[in-house]
Amino acid sequence: MLDKTTKSAKFHVYYKQWITVYKEGAIRDVTMAKYIMSHQWLIKLVPDLTLNNLTRISYQQLLNNYAEEHERQTTMDFHHQLKGAILDAVDEGLVERDPTRKAIIKGKQPRPKKPKYLNQFELRTMLSNLSLSQEINWDWFILLIAKTGMRFSEALALTPKDFDFPHQMLSVSKTWNYKGNGGFSPTKNHSSVRKIQLDWQTVIQFSELVKELPEDDPIFIKTTDKIYNSTINNILARVCEKSEVPVISIHGLRHTHASLLLFAGVSIASVARRLGHASMTTTQKTYLHIIQELENKDVDIVMRSLSGLS
Known part of the structure; x- marks a missing residue:
């Protein structure tokens, strides 16, 4: 053509x-x-x-x-x-010279950035205000993303079969095509296929929640439902406002999860694997500000250690 x-x-x-x-x-x-x-x-x-x-x-x-x-x-x-x-x-000779050479990129003044993540106290406060009923609801969805750092589409695709309760593991092997016509889709990349370790409390909670549900069906949505990211973001926003913490998005919960792990001293490699990043470079770029803050703390520790040698 x-x-x-x-x-x-x-x-x-x-x-x-x-x-x-x-x-x-x-x-x-x-x-x-x-x-x-x-x-x-x-x-x-x-x-x-x-x-x-x-x-x-x-x-x-x-x-x-x-x-x-x-x-x-x-x-x-x-x-x-x-x-x-x-x-x-x-x-192909259709354009004589490269017109993109030395192009100058301009743009409007960026809007004030919303907070991308919560600190540990804010997260605990927000989670304490979730309405965690005896049946699966969107508040459970919010809790699970906060505990695992999964992507929105990955969490939507979860089925009871993905939980390995005896080993406290959660398998991420697919996504839900919520932007299209629904149905299961491949993960973002090969590295996104992973197993996430769960804490014992989450294991106990979800083992009760999913035990009567169809093994291969999504636990959070019906296959005929049309779900929008904005709908769940609005639910999370109301919980944040009720908790009097900064309003973040569902993706902000993923940032919160990663940030808390990094501040706790978890290695970049482990965080990258848990998030399903294609490489540690992605993790380093995304959380550069946190890594720099941690490096400053490391310098203080090194200096204190060396000063005690004299």
Whole structure:
């Protein structure tokens, strides 16, 4: 399809074809949705821009226009998604020179950042205000993510069969496609398939909760239900407000879990495995501020130890 494209073709048409040929079926649905969104922005911002008019100036103007409504990081992501297609167009002789070279990324002033995680006291306070009934509800869902650090889609996919109560283990081997039409889906990456050690209290609680439930069905949702991340975030927000602690998201519970482990002295390697990160580098980048704080404490310990040698 792409070999029939001419220099006079509209950029957004070429980009749509490029997505279809190179990305469709090769990337996860959630990533594909981002490319499709970028295509929609091209139609909105440069509906008449042709490949032969794609210069450094026209491309920079496109980025500038996009940046008027987006923060810098979002503009950077938009730039990276377009760049792959543009470089291929350069290779095919449809665009004379790389217009993305030396592109300047701008963006709106970032909004004030919401707290990403709770400290240990705040978490305990929030958990004490959960309504943990005799049957599975969303408060149990919140508790389990706080105790395991699972991703939202991983927790939705849990079935009674995933619990190994005698060994206090929880198997994570799938996700729930809540953004699509439901059903089980693969995990984010190979490293996301893992076993998470559970504390004895959680084992006792969930062994009672799931003992009468169908072994292979999700424990938190019915397979016909449509569930939204925002719905559970709103439930968590109400619990946080009731507890008078900072309002965080369900994903913030995952950050809270990891942060508490790091502050407790658990190694980065162990935290990475528990979270299902593809590499320790991901963990280090995500929790750099905590790691730096811990290193400062280590320096104090080292200095105190050395001063006692004289």
